[in-house]
Amino acid sequence: LNALQPGDVVTFQAPNTAVITHRITRVEQVAGLTYLETKGDANASPDPDLVPLSWVIGRVVFSVPLVGYLLALPSSPLGIVAMASLVLCLLVAHAFLLSVRAGSPRRPLAPGAG
Structure with missing residues (x-):
């Protein structure tokens, strides 16, 4: 998961929340830790909070439309x-x-x- 980059679609789960699948818009290093800025494809703006790499469950490899x-x-x-x-x-x-x-x-x- 260290090779994640903008454009990749990841699934993540914050503690005590639902599982979310969003696209990475930016990868940021803060105090030696990796954070992701994500955005749902149907959303106009990025998610308000950065996602720590530790919350990422996996990267979407393929999907079946519809x-x-x-x-x-x-x-x-x-x-x-x-x-x-x-x-x-x-x-x-x-x-x-x-x-x-x-x-x-x-x-x-x-x-x-x-």
Whole structure:
């Protein structure tokens, strides 16, 4: 973690607070200790307090865009209805395909085939 630089995205946790993931805007040395100035990508200005390096849990290596929306979907009433509707549609489609397949006549294999 000593090679952190501006532009890196880090996850950190201050004592007794939530886990936060923000981008480093500046690395500063104060009295021999490393501090990070961070800013959330959706925020207009940097966070008010510097983050000591000891609070850093890790650096973001890769991310999957928009997956957070998918993970948050079950937490809203509309999301629950949407997911239940999707499952119901898939079950109906599966049942329909099974009934179509069961009702289709089987053709015998041509001699010498198979």
